[in-house]
Amino acid sequence: MFEDIPVDVSPMHEGERIRAAKMFVEFAGPKSIGAELIQVEEDVQDGSIEVLGPELTEMTQGENYPFGISVKIQGEKLEKELEGVIERRIHELSNYVKGFMHLNQRDQIWCRVSQEAHEAGFTLSHFGKALSILLKEDFPLIENIAVTIITEESEVKLFLETARSAYDYRDARARELSDEDVDVFYGCTMCQSFAPTHVCVVTPDRTALCGAINWFDCRAAARMDPEGPIFELEKGEVIDSEKGEYSNVNATVSEKSQGTTERVYLHSLFEYPHTSCGCFEAVAFYIPELDGIGLVNRDFRGQTPLGIPFSTMAGQCSGGKQVEGFTGLSIEYMKSPKFLQADGGYQRIIWMPLELKESLREFIPEDLYDKIPTEENAESIKDIRKYLRENEHPIMERLSQTKDSNEETTEITELDAPSDFTEWEDDTTPVAYLPEMSVPGSDGVRIILKNARVYAEKVIIKKERK
Amino acid sequence: MIIAVSGKGGTGKTLVSSLLIKSIRGKGRDILAIDADPDSNLPEALGIQVDRTVGDIREELKKDTAQGNLPTDANKWDILDYKIMESIIETPEFDLLVMGRPEGSGCYCAVNNILRKIIETISQNYDYIIIDTEAGLEHLSRRTTQNVDVMLVVTDPSKRGILTAKRIEELSDELDISFKNMYLVLNRVKPQNESVILEKVKEIKLDIAGTIYEDELIENYDMEGEPLINLPEDSQAVESVSQIIEDYLMR
Numbered sequence: 001m002f003e004d005i006p007v008d009v010s011p012m013h014e015g016e017r018i019r020a021a022k023m024f025v026e027f028a029g030p031k032s033i034g035a036e037l038i039q040v041e042e043d044v045q046d047g048s049i050e051v052l053g054p055e056l057t058e059m060t061q062g063e064n065y066p067f068g069i070s071v072k073i074q075g076e077k078l079e080k081e082l083e084g085v086i087e088r089r090i091h092e093l094s095n096y097v098k099g100f101m102h103l104n105q106r107d108q109i110w111c112r113v114s115q116e117a118h119e120a121g122f123t124l125s126h127f128g129k130a131l132s133i134l135l136k137e138d139f140p141l142i143e144n145i146a147v148t149i150i151t152e153e154s155e156v157k158l159f160l161e162t163a164r165s166a167y168d169y170r171d172a173r174a175r176e177l178s179d180e181d182v183d184v185f186y187g188c189t190m191c192q193s194f195a196p197t198h199v200c201v202v203t204p205d206r207t208a209l210c211g212a213i214n215w216f217d218c219r220a221a222a223r224m225d226p227e228g229p230i231f232e233l234e235k236g237e238v239i240d241s242e243k244g245e246y247s248n249v250n251a252t253v254s255e256k257s258q259g260t261t262e263r264v265y266l267h268s269l270f271e272y273p274h275t276s277c278g279c280f281e282a283v284a285f286y287i288p289e290l291d292g293i294g295l296v297n298r299d300f301r302g303q304t305p306l307g308i309p310f311s312t313m314a315g316q317c318s319g320g321k322q323v324e325g326f327t328g329l330s331i332e333y334m335k336s337p338k339f340l341q342a343d344g345g346y347q348r349i350i351w352m353p354l355e356l357k358e359s360l361r362e363f364i365p366e367d368l369y370d371k372i373p374t375e376e377n378a379e380s381i382k383d384i385r386k387y388l389r390e391n392e393h394p395i396m397e398r399l400s401q402t403k404d405s406n407e408e409t410t411e412i413t414e415l416d417a418p419s420d421f422t423e424w425e426d427d428t429t430p431v432a433y434l435p436e437m438s439v440p441g442s443d444g445v446r447i448i449l450k451n452a453r454v455y456a457e458k459v460i461i462k463k464e465r466k
Numbered sequence: 467m468i469i470a471v472s473g474k475g476g477t478g479k480t481l482v483s484s485l486l487i488k489s490i491r492g493k494g495r496d497i498l499a500i501d502a503d504p505d506s507n508l509p510e511a512l513g514i515q516v517d518r519t520v521g522d523i524r525e526e527l528k529k530d531t532a533q534g535n536l537p538t539d540a541n542k543w544d545i546l547d548y549k550i551m552e553s554i555i556e557t558p559e560f561d562l563l564v565m566g567r568p569e570g571s572g573c574y575c576a577v578n579n580i581l582r583k584i585i586e587t588i589s590q591n592y593d594y595i596i597i598d599t600e601a602g603l604e605h606l607s608r609r610t611t612q613n614v615d616v617m618l619v620v621t622d623p624s625k626r627g628i629l630t631a632k633r634i635e636e637l638s639d640e641l642d643i644s645f646k647n648m649y650l651v652l653n654r655v656k657p658q659n660e661s662v663i664l665e666k667v668k669e670i671k672l673d674i675a676g677t678i679y680e681d682e683l684i685e686n687y688d689m690e691g692e693p694l695i696n697l698p699e700d701s702q703a704v705e706s707v708s709q710i711i712e713d714y715l716m717r
């Protein structure tokens with residue numbers, strides 16, 4: 001198949017880097033311009049390989065040249081939506097060619113040809129040919145394929161413009177990608193070295209808690225490093241699309257957490273929230289007095305309305321625990337339309353640091369933006385309540401409704417705090433804040449306090465003599 | 467072959483690393499030097515100016531992610547791959563990768579994991595990889611030097627230097643990290659004290675690969691900031707390191 005190509009073409013050459021000392025020429029990269037683009041078209045002349053501009057034989061050793069890889073494909077079942085996916089394969093497939101190095105994608109590619117390949121008689125049209133064969137082999141949907149390699153600077157510039165508008169179009173679509181559009185989510189157990197039961201579930205709508213990796217990153221990582229900590233997770237049957245509960249997510253999380261966490265709601269803070277590792281960018285926390293949710297990011301150094309700073313809160317809900325009313329999350333997730341959707345999304349947010357709020361300006365519903373207090377407006381529950389009332393935050397309506405419709409009790413043994421509890425609230429700081437604690441009871445009764453705060457008139461710390 | 471040079475800070479890790487590169491270069495071998503010590507000055511010892519380290523790349527990526535500067539369907543793997551390649555300083559005789567400062571606040575597990583894989587892939591393209599490790603023992607406990615073939619532990623005659631060398635040897639044993647070979651390199655030895663030092667280092671259960679004697683010329687190079695790689699061929703240090711290569715590091 002590759003007999004008229006003078007260098008070996010095989011997956012074993014993937015990962016080959018051509019050092020400056022051994023290269024013949026360099027294309028695109030930091031010192032020049034370039035791009036690659038795959039376009040689905042109606043009329044494609046199969047097998048056409050063209051080089052627009054100088055061939056390798058006309059180039060000077062050690063120089064940089066602009067570079068365009070333009071691939072046109074046609075097939076009965078080929079859709080425009082597949083362009084991006086197929087284009088992503090150019091990187092891997094190009095690297096099958098011994099003596100050809102290809103890095104990155106889109107208008108950020110960087111290629112090199114080795115001296116050895118050049119001496120063997122390798123040309124850019126050989127490259128185009130290898131690429132067209134490999135792409136066709138990889139995607140049987142492609143019926144006709146034509147490759148044009150562009151090295152003429154003015155042509156590359158024109159090509160860049162075409163390519164960039166195609167990328168913009170694709171980006172806009174990718175931003176719209178949501179959990180419903182895919183069958184596969186990704187799991188990540190990278191943090192299990194210190195949170196042994198934590199499993200991160202990464203979906204198009206929910207980036208990893210650390211904010212470092214999104215669904216696209218995971219897709220790449222799972223392919224590049226199949227034995228690694230990031231793995232494919234078929235989402236399975238939808239149990240509750242609002243809360244974000246999926247049969248196979250439950251099963252996989254249960255398996256990978258050694259049975260510790262059996263159910264996960266991807267988009268809720270209540271009942272079965274996503275567990276937290278230790279390195280989340282932010283925490284969402286329930287404020288029971290106001291039945292609302294607060295947000296705090298890692299960079300915020302002050303106190304939260306719960307009377308504790310981020311660091312303390314992080315300590316209480318990290319380590320792979322599932323703590324109702326608390327979840328670690330990424331800032332990117334706060335930009336998702338599914339952000340805590342089961343709980344009411346931003347309608348339910350009643351406090352967040354100013355810096356975080358400003359960074360999310362475009363994503364917080366406009367009519368709510370000024371109704372959510374920050375540390376500038378309120379620091380205590382009492383002041384938050386006042387602010388919410390004065391600014392007519394929707395939570396106030398919710399609060400009055402819950403009071404009317406008599407408390408719903410989810411567990412028989414669960415007792416809500418007295419309704420006048422909230423009135424008793426004042427500015428003092430609790431000496432302990434416990435998202436959940438058990439108090440040993442007698443006669444087989446276990447008393448569980450949720451979101452408990454311990455206030456004390458005096459705290460005495462004594463060192464015991466041995 | 468992956469060679470790691472470890473030891474307490476200031477004992478001469480960078481001297482040994484740069485002389486290893488000096489002796490291996492020019493023989494048609496592909497060499498990658500990795501400066502993994504945030505406090506070291508391997509680039510200076512090699513006479514190279516560095517603009518961008520892996521640490522800088524990590525911070526740039528974090529910033530770009532936070533500000534939403536990255537294309538939606540781009541993946542960080544490819545972006546990091548490109549940036550790492552870009553940060554490698556390529557000279558005709560060897561390439562240099564500088565790890566730079568350790569991470570700031572926030573979580574870097576994911577990024578570090580990707581970086582480690584990328585550097586592993588890049589490393590496969592070289593015949594010799596010489597790592598100037600961070601001072602102390604972190605690289606052992608964090609297992610960043612797990613795949614090393616030969617570990618050279620450098621010590622000077624100071625009590626602390628010897629103590630660190632001993633702990634490196636013990637820790638690698640405890641952590642069950644198998645370096646195929648682990649040797650001691652003595653540096654800054656005064657000939658008149660050599661027998662005393664040899665006695666002292668006996669408690670470190672490692673063979674001595676070579677000895678570098680105290681040398682005024684090296685002190686002058688250090689003082690003037692002259693690249694150590696330019697030390698003359700007939701300097702005892704250069705000869706000693708060449709001998710180490712011949713005896714222990716030839717494939």
